[in-house]
Amino acid sequence: xxxxxxxxxxxxxxxxxCTGCGCGIVLKALLRAIEKSKxxxxxxxxxxxxxxxxxxxxxxxxxTLHTTHGRAIAFATxxxxxxxxxNVIVVTGDGDATAIGGNHFxxxxxxxxxxxxxIYNNYIYxxxxxxxxxxxxxxxxxxxxxxxxIEPAFDVSALAIAAGASFVARSTCYHAxxxxxxxxxxxxxxxxxxxxAMTPCPxxxxxxxxxGNVVDMMHWYKENSIxxxxxxxxxxxxxxxxxxxxxxHDAERPEYCEEYQKLSARIMKTDNK
Amino acid sequence: xxxxxxRLMTGNEACAEAALVAGMRFFAGYPITPSSEIAExxxxxxxxxxxxxxxxxxxxASMAAIIGASLTGVKSMTATxxxxxxxxxxxxxxxxxxxxxxxxxxxxxxxxxxxxxxxPSQSDVMQARWGTHGxxxxxxxxxxxxxETYDWTIKAFNFAERFRVPVVVLLDEIVAHVNxxxxxxxxxxxxxxxxxxxxxDPKDYLPYALTDxxxxxxxxxxxxxRYNVTGLSHDETGFPANDPKKVDLLHRRLNxxxxxxxxxxxxxxxxxxxxxxxxxxxxxxxxxxxxRAVRNARALGLKVGIFKMFVLWPFPYQELDKLARRVExxxxxxxxxxxxxxxxxxxxxxxxxxVNRIDGGLITPDEILEAIKNVSV
Numbered sequence: 001x002x003x004x005x006x007x008x009x010x011x012x013x014x015x016x017x018c019t020g021c022g023c024g025i026v027l028k029a030l031l032r033a034i035e036k037s038k039x040x041x042x043x044x045x046x047x048x049x050x051x052x053x054x055x056x057x058x059x060x061x062x063x064t065l066h067t068t069h070g071r072a073i074a075f076a077t078x079x080x081x082x083x084x085x086x087n088v089i090v091v092t093g094d095g096d097a098t099a100i101g102g103n104h105f106x107x108x109x110x111x112x113x114x115x116x117x118x119i120y121n122n123y124i125y126x127x128x129x130x131x132x133x134x135x136x137x138x139x140x141x142x143x144x145x146x147x148x149x150i151e152p153a154f155d156v157s158a159l160a161i162a163a164g165a166s167f168v169a170r171s172t173c174y175h176a177x178x179x180x181x182x183x184x185x186x187x188x189x190x191x192x193x194x195x196x197a198m199t200p201c202p203x204x205x206x207x208x209x210x211x212g213n214v215v216d217m218m219h220w221y222k223e224n225s226i227x228x229x230x231x232x233x234x235x236x237x238x239x240x241x242x243x244x245x246x247x248x249h250d251a252e253r254p255e256y257c258e259e260y261q262k263l264s265a266r267i268m269k270t271d272n273k
Numbered sequence: 274x275x276x277x278x279x280r281l282m283t284g285n286e287a288c289a290e291a292a293l294v295a296g297m298r299f300f301a302g303y304p305i306t307p308s309s310e311i312a313e314x315x316x317x318x319x320x321x322x323x324x325x326x327x328x329x330x331x332x333x334a335s336m337a338a339i340i341g342a343s344l345t346g347v348k349s350m351t352a353t354x355x356x357x358x359x360x361x362x363x364x365x366x367x368x369x370x371x372x373x374x375x376x377x378x379x380x381x382x383x384x385x386x387x388x389x390x391x392x393p394s395q396s397d398v399m400q401a402r403w404g405t406h407g408x409x410x411x412x413x414x415x416x417x418x419x420x421e422t423y424d425w426t427i428k429a430f431n432f433a434e435r436f437r438v439p440v441v442v443l444l445d446e447i448v449a450h451v452n453x454x455x456x457x458x459x460x461x462x463x464x465x466x467x468x469x470x471x472x473x474d475p476k477d478y479l480p481y482a483l484t485d486x487x488x489x490x491x492x493x494x495x496x497x498x499r500y501n502v503t504g505l506s507h508d509e510t511g512f513p514a515n516d517p518k519k520v521d522l523l524h525r526r527l528n529x530x531x532x533x534x535x536x537x538x539x540x541x542x543x544x545x546x547x548x549x550x551x552x553x554x555x556x557x558x559x560x561x562x563x564x565r566a567v568r569n570a571r572a573l574g575l576k577v578g579i580f581k582m583f584v585l586w587p588f589p590y591q592e593l594d595k596l597a598r599r600v601e602x603x604x605x606x607x608x609x610x611x612x613x614x615x616x617x618x619x620x621x622x623x624x625x626x627x628v629n630r631i632d633g634g635l636i637t638p639d640e641i642l643e644a645i646k647n648v649s650v
Contacts, residue, residue, distance in 0.1 A: 042495065065341070065494075065501075068363055068364060068504055071363075075337045079344060081299070082298075082345040083494065104330060104337075260325065
């Protein structure tokens with residue numbers, strides 16, 4: 001049995017998540033990744049914004065910071081730059097990270113600041129009652145898209161890669177074992193890492209869209225996910241409406257904190273001459 | 274203080290240099306006229322001092338980043354002007370709620386909206402007090418000269434650290450851009466305060482403990498005290514709470530911690546009030562014109578004095594109320610449509626005369642003198 005207890009704030013349970021919610025699966029994957037990384041609890045800052053996923057920090061025994069909607073990465077930027085030895089992890093949702101927080105997300109990726117961002121993508125605003133988000137697929141319903149969503153959806157991982165993230169991977173709550181493997185790789189990566197975790201929201205996404213219960217959603221993830229190695233070989237038509245999973249991007253780029261330290265050392269040396 | 278320490282400086286430069294002297298080592302900001310020189314100066318100076326400068330993607334992020342940095346125990350600051358100050362309001366509220374010390378410099382320009390980017394204004398007085406939603410404590414200082422900007426930037430950090438609140442330094446375009454001779458004070462001439470840090474065992478630490486002082490001792494993030502910080506109403510443990518008793522306790526304490534120490538914070542200077550039957554209440558760059566107007570009026574034999582404010586919030590209601598018992602006529606010159614005049618009216622309990630400009634022009638001594646002559650007849 002994995003020692004989850006070691007990381008949990010037991011007196012904060014029961015959690016607020018609905019029955020069948022994927023947030024708990026992502027949380028457990030995150031804890032397994034942290035345990036494997038051997039990073040001490042004191043050296044981890046877990047930062048979130050607002051939403052279902054952003055309630056994660058309250059349940060775990062780290063330095064935890066629950067911020068304002070969309071701003072988690074901006075708060076995390078200050079934490080990391082002011083205390084570079086902290087391992088900064090951001091947990092956020094599709095609305096938090098790519099709608100209200102979209103600007104912070106792309107600019108942190110561009111800077112390649114060393115942090116790990118886990119995005120719980122459930123295609124919907126769960127906390128506020130099922131409104132359409134930037135990742136709600138076209139045609140699907142939300143409480144603010146009662147006739148079906150007419151907006152195209154963001155591909156969160158593609159956005160992260162385009163903006164400059166060093167490491168980008170995607171998995172689903174059905175593929176939980178891969179999820180903690182990717183989060184672990186993200187924790188070890190020097191630079192901006194993004195792990196997109198596809199999570200079921202049976203309450204606010206499955207119900208209005210008649211997608212069945214959480215077991216049906218898990219089956220859907222199983223049947224409709226294709227490993228990135230295969231996705232690269234098949235036609236666009238064959239992977240339409242499928243979820244590509246795996247390590248989508250892993251590159252070496254100069255990391256912001258290191259670049260800043262180099263600059264600071266150079267300036268301080270010049271001044272002393 | 275020695276004459277050979279004299280330097281020529283703008284208010285923006287004085288603000289940046291004083292912040293460094295106060296121990297500020299983290300700045301996050303976004304370019305905006307007329308405050309940009311503060312960021313430019315610190316982009317050059319902070320790496321020299323081993324501190325961190327970062328230009329963020331917007332003002333929302335700048336405010337968020339300084340709160341994040343301050344949570345690790347590093348004194349942090351941002352600088353902006355009206356439109357950017359509007360964007361910062363969201364996280365200024367967070368800093369109030371989570372009791373994170375930080376300093377926000379707002380170099381006021383004409384508003385609303387994009388307004389008059391290069392011209393002075395004092396129209397953010399109420400935004401500085403009430404800009405973020407909810408009842409919240411705030412401290413706002415408003416210097417008039419380059420030297421005052423230096424001194425009050427240091428004091429702003431001291432207030433932020435002492436009371437665990439966001440503090441606003443409200444400059445205006447004139448104070449920010451005027452080049453003046455200042456004699457830079459030496460280290461022994463001012464006090465630098467650091468936040469009170471807990472010495473408790475991490476097991477027993479309550480981040481929002483109810484203490485006699487109403488100001489909970491701080492623990493730096495990542496120093497072995499693993500606690501939770503949230504913008505939600507919370508209890509002593511730092512975890513969300515919506516029990517009415519706990520919510521009431523939190524919000525009354527947050528506001529009380531400024532009210533009960535108001536005498537340490539409120540600061541003003543009076544001149545020529547002994548025999549005065551008219552008083553000019555002034556602040557910021559407008560106070561400079563007010564001093565000249567008062568001197569000119571005295572030369573004409575008019576009995577007028579001045580009440581010059583350094584701190585706008587908390588507002589000196591009691592002091593002005595006391596003054597109003599012996600002086601009947603008040604004049605408030607300001608580059609807005611009466612934001613402070615309204616508060617003076619509340620304190621004095623009768624109408625006050627106003628001199629207002631909102632056209633981007635500064636208020637001249639003659640305009641104030643004219644108002645003094647008008648009320649004296």
